[in-house]
Amino acid sequence: MTTRTQQLVDTLTAHIQEGVIRPGERLPTESSLIETHGVSRTVVREAIARLKAAGLIETQHGRGSFVLARPSTTGFDPAPRSRQDVLDLLDLRMGIEVEAAGLAADRRTEPALAALGEALDGFARAAGHPSAAVNADFRFHLRIALATGNRYYGDLIASFGPAMIIMPRERLRPARPDFDTIVAEHANIHAAIERRDREAARAAVRVHLSNSRARLLNG
Template sequence: MALKLDKVSRGPHLPTLVASSLSREIAQGRLAPGAQLPTEQALAQTFGVSRNVIREAIARLRSEGRVWSQQGRGAFVSDAPPPAVLTIDHEGLHDADNFRSLFELRGILEVQAAALAAERRSTDDLDKMRAAHEAMAAAIYGSIAWLNADLDVHRTIAAATGNGYMLQFLSFVSERVRDSILASGNKHSSEDVAQITLGEHERILAAIGDGNAEEAQAAMRAHLVGAAQRVGVTGKPSKTAMDDEKNRIDRVPSKRQPRQTADAGVLK
């Protein structure tokens, strides 16, 4: 069966696009179980990318259980994907409704994670959150470094819940959101927006540091409403109370005002 592979559009996260295209070929049976993938060189020519991009894409498919590799022979389609593997087609996230749905799912998880983190966090957890926040403050807003540091802030919050499934699932969903933003080029460069985002994170971390689960939830809700607007997610959340909550916490100061360092503006 002939493969239907096209060159991928240039973008900051080409391996994701290549992996999605190959996943589609596997799902639709054009790359059958046991079939050998074309060589790195052939795939690089087909997609119009470097061999390093192909290697990274295949590594992603291997981590998802879709292919396996044998040294000296190449990569082969697995007999069947592991049943526990969760996949979200990157191409499908170009659809505004799909992206909105994924962002909504992320919100449900993140709000509860913030509350659990406030109840369960350790001193080490707080140190990791602050380190991620420092890295974010030092990065250029909208850059890959910024987005990765942003993801790390949310990962450290999820890790502080002590729930491994929460961390794994939230990381997976957040990575798909990040990859979609990178591929779309939907990034801002406003320093004002950068400070707003950092301020939202500071309020979340302050509430978690205080052990205030209710305020941590409220701060996370407000942050996600703002984040949705910044990445162009339109339409109201499923609960309009999210907007009401954002207005409420904008009017009510945090119980503990964040103290900033001179160099990075992070909580201590």
């Protein structure tokens, strides 16, 4: 069972990974974290200690805890520059995200599931708004990675950034069947993770990314 300390660590890690709290910015105060998350001071201090041990934050005496910049990978540039790059990136994502979904189904916490549902709802509302849709789509996939509880999955998907989401503008218009289909594919992934069905979650991501490839080839 995931402890309240680990739940708080997961939540704050997600905020850091998603840029809600950016490098150089201060974490909320102990009192604020206690009030917002309904936890004890001991839980907050242990969570802060774990974030420090993971190299995500540093504590400055008398000033609080601040988010550290994560070291960049050496020369790895995932931004696709051609149609073939997009297809190759989908192949890579298939290998990573299928397994991530299975782990997320096994390990997800209630806060992680709520964050995934929030991203799903945000994506569904973003029809007709290409930039918002791409960012919401990326958040959904990132939150699956974060729900694994394995920081390497989160770090890797975060390194891809929203550029990993390739969606023709015309497919983002309201009442487009393609957009509704993509929302449904995301909902299937969320549902499998919610019911902790490892194999169904893996299959749902495999179907979604396979369909993404087909949509790109047929677009």
